[in-house]
Amino acid sequence: MLQSPSTIETRESWVVASVALLIMMMAFGAAWIIAVALKDVAAEVGGARSIPALASSLAWLGSGAGGILMSRIADRVGTRWTVVCGGLMIGIGLTISTLGSSWPLWIGHGLFIGLIGLGGINAPLYIYVSRWFDRKRGSALALISSGSYLAGALWPPVFEHAIASIGWRQTMLYYAVAEIVVIVPLAAIYFRHPPELIHPATALDSGRGTRLLGLPRNLVFAMMCGAGILCCIPMAMPQGHLVAFCSDLGINRSMGALMLSVLLGTAFLSRQIWGLISDRIGGLATVLIGSAWQAASMTGFLLTQNEAGLFTVAAAFGLGFSGIIPSYVLAVRELFPPSEASWRIPTFLLFSGFGMASGGWIAGLLYDHFGYYAPAFAAGIGSNLLNLLLVGTLVARQRFRAAIVDLVAVRPPH
Numbered sequence: 001m002l003q004s005p006s007t008i009e010t011r012e013s014w015v016v017a018s019v020a021l022l023i024m025m026m027a028f029g030a031a032w033i034i035a036v037a038l039k040d041v042a043a044e045v046g047g048a049r050s051i052p053a054l055a056s057s058l059a060w061l062g063s064g065a066g067g068i069l070m071s072r073i074a075d076r077v078g079t080r081w082t083v084v085c086g087g088l089m090i091g092i093g094l095t096i097s098t099l100g101s102s103w104p105l106w107i108g109h110g111l112f113i114g115l116i117g118l119g120g121i122n123a124p125l126y127i128y129v130s131r132w133f134d135r136k137r138g139s140a141l142a143l144i145s146s147g148s149y150l151a152g153a154l155w156p157p158v159f160e161h162a163i164a165s166i167g168w169r170q171t172m173l174y175y176a177v178a179e180i181v182v183i184v185p186l187a188a189i190y191f192r193h194p195p196e197l198i199h200p201a202t203a204l205d206s207g208r209g210t211r212l213l214g215l216p217r218n219l220v221f222a223m224m225c226g227a228g229i230l231c232c233i234p235m236a237m238p239q240g241h242l243v244a245f246c247s248d249l250g251i252n253r254s255m256g257a258l259m260l261s262v263l264l265g266t267a268f269l270s271r272q273i274w275g276l277i278s279d280r281i282g283g284l285a286t287v288l289i290g291s292a293w294q295a296a297s298m299t300g301f302l303l304t305q306n307e308a309g310l311f312t313v314a315a316a317f318g319l320g321f322s323g324i325i326p327s328y329v330l331a332v333r334e335l336f337p338p339s340e341a342s343w344r345i346p347t348f349l350l351f352s353g354f355g356m357a358s359g360g361w362i363a364g365l366l367y368d369h370f371g372y373y374a375p376a377f378a379a380g381i382g383s384n385l386l387n388l389l390l391v392g393t394l395v396a397r398q399r400f401r402a403a404i405v406d407l408v409a410v411r412p413p414h
Helices: 011-036 038-043 050-077 079-097 103-130 137-145 147-166 168-190 217-248 253-281 283-303 307-321 324-335 338-370 374-410
Strands: none
Touching: 011 038, 011 050, 011 079, 011 103, 011 137, 011 147, 011 168, 011 217, 011 253, 038 050, 038 217, 050 079, 050 103, 050 217, 050 338, 079 103, 079 168, 103 137, 103 338, 137 147, 137 253, 137 324, 147 168, 147 217, 147 253, 217 253, 217 283, 217 307, 217 324, 217 338, 217 374, 253 283, 253 307, 253 324, 283 307, 283 324, 283 374, 324 338, 338 374
16 A cells, blocks of 8 residues: 655744744835825825836836846745845835935835845745745745735734824834844844755756647737736735725725725725635636626726725725736746746736735825826726736636537547
């Protein structure tokens, strides 16, 4: 009788995943200060909301680009050191951002918080934590990927109170100290070499010329990356502008910050549910459902103007979009060989980060031009509909080819 292989998972595996979740929560918290302080910063530059919105966008874009570079560095020097460096760079980026309201803000957020800071933490931790698990890897990755949502649920009310009391610059400085104090020692203590099981690549893994869903495999991947951009543009708009949007409607900033926490809190709580759904129906089908949900709830921001209605729409939006990105990552693992995951996943995260960056900036730009958010939200809905077209095409081809395989399997021999 064959013995089942031993697992590399231990209690320490879950300790490492929990520490990674806490570090992600602290790291991504830095990017939420500018969302809460959007109007305060804009007031210093003649009311142009596109300036602080661009800083937030650059942080997202830098995180995606930095993830590809820093993941390679982590393979050489160890994830512990890229995370330690990332924590220090986020602190430096927040400090630089307090020196002005345009270029220092952009450099601090784009280069230090995004490219080197979050870039050294986000993608490397996905890869690192996966190496501690072989049986419950999906659950572990779903846990740590919730760090950004947990940050959004926890920090905005805290930042709102701090900004009202001491201003956005002092809030950034205090948070810089706090995140360094948390991230640096935790990474240094807990992130040792993982117990990775190394499996040799098979001939199938190295076959890059084969077709996928009846299309060239890189065309399928390009469609997924394009869909990622298109779904993340509307995804970023409420997250970056909800507090300012509420203020425009006469809802005080504390309620706006609470609403943002509700949006991201429901996203955090529902992510594990979306993981269970994707395990049953597959990554692409889950993306399609989540994207349709996001488009419907995005429409709600155009139709609702009162406080109670906006809380409901914000919660619905959080429930919908939370499962999209993890399901894309699952789809990459389902459709492509494991040997290609190490570059396809960070590359996809770069494109999705570009979508997040574009969405926040476009919303600020359209607000500055029109003076209200309806055109920006309408543009987000249009982008979401294009995403549905791309993902729907891939799902249709996937289901069609699966049906053909099933038909051939049950057809009696001649």
